[in-house]
Amino acid sequence: MPQKGKRTRTISIGTIARVEGEGALRVTVKDGEVRDVELRIFEPPRYFEAFLVGRHFAEVPDIVARICGICPVAYQMSAVHALEQAFGIRVPAPIRDLRRLIYCAEWIESHALHVYMLHAPDFLGYDGAIDMAKDHRDAVARGLRLKRAGNRLLALLGGRSVHPVSVKVGGFSRVPTRHELLGLTDELLWARDAAIETIQWVTGFEKPEFRQDYTFAALAPEDEYPFNEGPIRSSQGLQIEACDFEQHFTERQVPYSTALHSTLNGASYLAGPAARLHLNASRLSPLAKHEWEEASAGLSILNPFNTIVARSVEILFALEEALRMIQSYEMPRSSSVPVTPRAGVGMACTEAPRGMLYHRYAVDEQGTIREAKIIPPTSQNQRRIEDDLRAFVPQVLNLSTKEAALACERVIRCYDPCISCATHFLRLEVCEATT
Amino acid sequence: MTKRAGVGTIRVIGVGNAWRGDDAVGLQVARHLRERLGPSVEVVEAEGDGLVLLDLMEGIDHVILIDAVKGGGQPGTTVRLDLSVRSRWGTVVPCSTHAIGIADAIDLARAMGRLPKQIILYGIEIESVDSGASLSEPVREGLDAVVEHVHQEVERAQCMKCT
Numbered sequence: 001m002p003q004k005g006k007r008t009r010t011i012s013i014g015t016i017a018r019v020e021g022e023g024a025l026r027v028t029v030k031d032g033e034v035r036d037v038e039l040r041i042f043e044p045p046r047y048f049e050a051f052l053v054g055r056h057f058a059e060v061p062d063i064v065a066r067i068c069g070i071c072p073v074a075y076q077m078s079a080v081h082a083l084e085q086a087f088g089i090r091v092p093a094p095i096r097d098l099r100r101l102i103y104c105a106e107w108i109e110s111h112a113l114h115v116y117m118l119h120a121p122d123f124l125g126y127d128g129a130i131d132m133a134k135d136h137r138d139a140v141a142r143g144l145r146l147k148r149a150g151n152r153l154l155a156l157l158g159g160r161s162v163h164p165v166s167v168k169v170g171g172f173s174r175v176p177t178r179h180e181l182l183g184l185t186d187e188l189l190w191a192r193d194a195a196i197e198t199i200q201w202v203t204g205f206e207k208p209e210f211r212q213d214y215t216f217a218a219l220a221p222e223d224e225y226p227f228n229e230g231p232i233r234s235s236q237g238l239q240i241e242a243c244d245f246e247q248h249f250t251e252r253q254v255p256y257s258t259a260l261h262s263t264l265n266g267a268s269y270l271a272g273p274a275a276r277l278h279l280n281a282s283r284l285s286p287l288a289k290h291e292w293e294e295a296s297a298g299l300s301i302l303n304p305f306n307t308i309v310a311r312s313v314e315i316l317f318a319l320e321e322a323l324r325m326i327q328s329y330e331m332p333r334s335s336s337v338p339v340t341p342r343a344g345v346g347m348a349c350t351e352a353p354r355g356m357l358y359h360r361y362a363v364d365e366q367g368t369i370r371e372a373k374i375i376p377p378t379s380q381n382q383r384r385i386e387d388d389l390r391a392f393v394p395q396v397l398n399l400s401t402k403e404a405a406l407a408c409e410r411v412i413r414c415y416d417p418c419i420s421c422a423t424h425f426l427r428l429e430v431c432e433a434t435t
Numbered sequence: 436m437t438k439r440a441g442v443g444t445i446r447v448i449g450v451g452n453a454w455r456g457d458d459a460v461g462l463q464v465a466r467h468l469r470e471r472l473g474p475s476v477e478v479v480e481a482e483g484d485g486l487v488l489l490d491l492m493e494g495i496d497h498v499i500l501i502d503a504v505k506g507g508g509q510p511g512t513t514v515r516l517d518l519s520v521r522s523r524w525g526t527v528v529p530c531s532t533h534a535i536g537i538a539d540a541i542d543l544a545r546a547m548g549r550l551p552k553q554i555i556l557y558g559i560e561i562e563s564v565d566s567g568a569s570l571s572e573p574v575r576e577g578l579d580a581v582v583e584h585v586h587q588e589v590e591r592a593q594c595m596k597c598t
Binding site: 047051066069070113117128129130131133134137140141144147148151163 | 452453454482484486487489490539542543546547548567
């Protein structure tokens with residue numbers, strides 16, 4: 001609504017709908033200029049950092065899996081790699097491959113959930129997936145089946161689909177037989193075709209005109225699309241190992257959020273599917289590379305609304321990669337390597353569905369955790385989301401406060417913020433303040 | 436999946452987050468019920484994403500859900516809702532603990548035409564959902580009664596399907 005005279009307007013979202021967990025937004029506009037953007041995140045990983053201290057290292061994978069019901073594998077992968085680094089352990093190739101495979105499962109599941117259930121309704125003009133399902137039942141059914149394909153693979157590898165239990169330091173407590181994995185082939189082949197349909201579907205969505213000059217940051221190994229390894233690179237030329245993460249990426253506390261803000265050289269950066277694709281497009285699997293080349297010809301990766309396309313391309317990649325690994329899978333003789341704890345510090349960064357997830361552990365000679373640090377991707381993207389909103393809000397000031405708030409929510413949802421598995425009534429509150 | 440001769444299937448699903456105080460109550464009720472019921476009825480614990488419910492309900496005729504709710508009642512008390520006949524109930528269960536909560540999952544199943552023939556929710560009024568906390572006193576005290584209620588519900592469902 002048009003404003004006359006001096007006026008402070010607050011666009012406030014009490015609880016952001018269709019994001020994973022709890023979050024709230026307050027944007028203050030004065031005399032037509034954005035003064036403050038505060039994304040408030042209620043984030044429990046900090047609690048887990050304290051909770052892990054004094055625990056035996058073997059308990060860590062099960063504990064960190066509880067941080068998030070959507071991306072437990074990511075927490076487990078960063079944890080086991082960091083602890084293995086502290087203990088000087090390298091797992092053999094078959095275990096390494098199985099870790100890529102279980103990560104594929106999580107990307108499929110998590111990305112399908114976001115693309116279909118949480119994000120697509122924004123582009124098709126629905127309040128949510130339930131309304132969308134009434135008019136787009138086939139699409140929603142495709143999304144649910146895609147997600148279930150990821151669930152089934154995760155359940156096979158992890159023992160169950162939520163909070164998997166088979167991942168441990170040194171490997172797995174159990175590995176699947178070749179027969180078990182091959183049993184999923186037909187469903188994964190269906191899912192691969194469905195992923196191509198998904199890319200074409202979301203590429204056709206009309207996106208708002210909006211671009212930002214992002215600094216992308218992601219793992220970028222030489223010879224494969226990243227999951228668990230590789231140097232961290234940025235689009236500004238950074239190239240570091242995970243053990244140097246904290247020297248370049250710094251965190252600071254903000255008073256309005258329990259999440260710490262991360263910056264790279266003092267500025268915001270973007271982690272997640274768009275960053276991974278920007279830095280690793282040449283390392284995609286054949287079909288995914290082809291589909292991305294087709295889709296990206298007409299879109300800009302600098303528009304955050306196109307992350308739905310990036311996420312869909314990663315679903316296809318994860319399915320191709322999973323099928324490739326299943327076809328060549330030979331059951332390893334041993335599901336894990338022996339682990340002897342030693343005092344030290346280990347760091348690892350892996351690619352969670354939403355972006356880089358960094359863990360650091362200090363461990364004593366008995367294998368007891370003395371210090372834990374966890375930097376989740378949503379915390380890293382928080383500053384970037386605020387920067388987006390600062391640039392975006394002027395475009396929607398002509399709208400009512402309610403409509404402007406909803407438009408801001410759509411920007412936030414582009415990041416698929418996994419604020420945590422948490423406890424909150426999904427409720428939207430819009431308030432307006434004048435002075 | 437538990438088949439009973441020619442009468443369809445029953446599944447009990449306890450929903451919750453084991454690490455968030457009273458939010459674990461649905462899981463705990465499920466565990467107690469599994470001990471009581473033995474193998475005659477499948478009892479499942481569902482953590483995390485509510486969409487898992489769609490898979491867990493598929494092909495099942497009679498679903499009994501158990502979850503933490505915050506509906507304004509005394510902590511530890513139980514509310515029973517027949518979701519098969521209730522299309523608007525989200526406000527009755529305002530506290531969803533999951534990214535897509537069970538209210539959304541049920542509504543989505545309804546929109547997709549995938550709702551079981553009968554779906555009963557037992558909601559336990561909760562007090563607190565602090566990270567890492569155990570069940571609050573009133574919810575712990577109410578646990579046995581909930582288990583008993585749901586046990587009777589299962590017996591009624593079995594009986595109904597046998598006649």
